[in-house]
Amino acid sequence: MKKIDNLSKKLQDLQAEQQKLQGKIAEHLLIEIQKILGEDFSPSLALTLIHQGWNHSAKSKEEWLKLSHSFQGARP
Numbered sequence: 001m002k003k004i005d006n007l008s009k010k011l012q013d014l015q016a017e018q019q020k021l022q023g024k025i026a027e028h029l030l031i032e033i034q035k036i037l038g039e040d041f042s043p044s045l046a047l048t049l050i051h052q053g054w055n056h057s058a059k060s061k062e063e064w065l066k067l068s069h070s071f072q073g074a075r076p
Helices: 002-040 043-054 058-072
Strands: none
Touching: 002 043, 043 058
16 A cells, blocks of 8 residues: 555656646746737737637648747747
């Protein structure tokens, strides 16, 4: 039983760490979006742009996925 308890604790710790990292990524994304949109920034505008752009075309998606590696490398 002790091994199961230890594994459960490790799993909880990893899940907490995952949530913490996802929060940092979300904060970084918010900062970058605010820089791009400037004074026009609003969460609804950002979501609208992402939604419309992502559903625009498969070719655009491929290009954006290629470019996304530069953002991933810039994570805090």
